[in-house]
Amino acid sequence: MIWQRRCASLGIIGLLCGPGSLPALATEGGASLFIPGGHGPGAGIVPPPGFYFANDFFAYSGEITGGRPIQIGGAVLADVKTEVRADFVTATWITPLEFLGGRVGVGLSLPFGVPRVGAGVLIEAPRLGRTFAFSQRDDSFVLGDPLVAGLIGWGAGKFHWSVGATVNIPAGGYEEGKLSNLAFNRWIGDVYAAVTWLDPELGLDLSGAVGFEFNGENPDTDYRSGNAFHVDVSISKNLTKEFSVGLLGGYYDQVSDDGGAGNRIGPFKGRVTAVGATAGYDFTVAGTPVSARIKVLREVDVENRAQGTIGLFTVGFPLGGHVAPAQPQPIRVRY
Numbered sequence: 001m002i003w004q005r006r007c008a009s010l011g012i013i014g015l016l017c018g019p020g021s022l023p024a025l026a027t028e029g030g031a032s033l034f035i036p037g038g039h040g041p042g043a044g045i046v047p048p049p050g051f052y053f054a055n056d057f058f059a060y061s062g063e064i065t066g067g068r069p070i071q072i073g074g075a076v077l078a079d080v081k082t083e084v085r086a087d088f089v090t091a092t093w094i095t096p097l098e099f100l101g102g103r104v105g106v107g108l109s110l111p112f113g114v115p116r117v118g119a120g121v122l123i124e125a126p127r128l129g130r131t132f133a134f135s136q137r138d139d140s141f142v143l144g145d146p147l148v149a150g151l152i153g154w155g156a157g158k159f160h161w162s163v164g165a166t167v168n169i170p171a172g173g174y175e176e177g178k179l180s181n182l183a184f185n186r187w188i189g190d191v192y193a194a195v196t197w198l199d200p201e202l203g204l205d206l207s208g209a210v211g212f213e214f215n216g217e218n219p220d221t222d223y224r225s226g227n228a229f230h231v232d233v234s235i236s237k238n239l240t241k242e243f244s245v246g247l248l249g250g251y252y253d254q255v256s257d258d259g260g261a262g263n264r265i266g267p268f269k270g271r272v273t274a275v276g277a278t279a280g281y282d283f284t285v286a287g288t289p290v291s292a293r294i295k296v297l298r299e300v301d302v303e304n305r306a307q308g309t310i311g312l313f314t315v316g317f318p319l320g321g322h323v324a325p326a327q328p329q330p331i332r333v334r335y
Helices: 003-005
Strands: 050-072 075-099 102-124 133-139 147-156 159-168 187-197 206-214 228-238 241-252 271-284 288-303 305-319
Touching: 102 228, 228 271, 241 288
Parallel strands: none
Antiparallel strands: 050 075, 050 305, 075 102, 102 133, 102 147, 147 159, 159 187, 187 206, 206 228, 228 241, 241 271, 271 288, 288 305
16 A cells, blocks of 8 residues: 555655764764655655654765865864664654645654764864874764654645655754764754655656755854755665565755854865665554665765765554545445
8 A cells, every 4th residue: 555655754764864973074074864865765655644653774884085074073083984873763643634635744753873983083172182193983872863844745646745844953962072973963954845656556656855954053063064955766666566676866965065163174065976776565463564665875976975875774654543444335226
């Protein structure tokens, strides 16, 4: 069913995307809500009213080489390598309310995980009382900022479209001076519009999403991150009723400079293009429909950002409270 396929992408990470510890020279520490490939198959589809749960596991491995500086947690570093393993637990409520004929939904996501960040050179860390050092490394279990989201979705025939917005609330376990923060420690807003063309008979899904990210200032480091434009596209095909495969692409382009009194690396702008593949599988557990999807993308065209590999694994299912479809009435024939 269409709503089952959408259930796995209802996690906030699928609506906006991104843990905040991917090193780059774009935004503070390269941290953005958007992850290339986050909006995949079914991006424009909103399921029937009810409660849904999604668990998104995010993995990233990348590096910046060539002595390029980057600023993380108030420290300026070079030759940075990072590995992130993070989990996003998300509850979504598609309400019975309608706005302009579209279904209205809200969601809350809580991230946690273990970012591992290493640097060949620490160039400057005045808040830590250090000016130069070699081989810095930091890894710890941390809580990220909570994310709240809202969306509205419509459908007509094979076309489905939606609009939404997500807000990052700076209330996580951010610690100034640590390299392994998962929290952004700044207000971030992300708005998007998505569309899906789905032909159930062919089992073909064409989806795309465009969005814009608005970044605030980190009050602990006085670093103001720039704003960015992003795009996701995907095409997928059901090989069986339960199993589908597809291709993904994502593009991120920072359109305004970083700034603020605490910025010591200049007005850099980041850009990245990533391509990859996805596979999804729908099944039932104790009568509950479950959707699982894996996405793997490689960043292939990068400017002022780390270059690496992205992995996303999502499992989602309804929690109850759904509107049951109308039961067909028996046909009565008089003779």
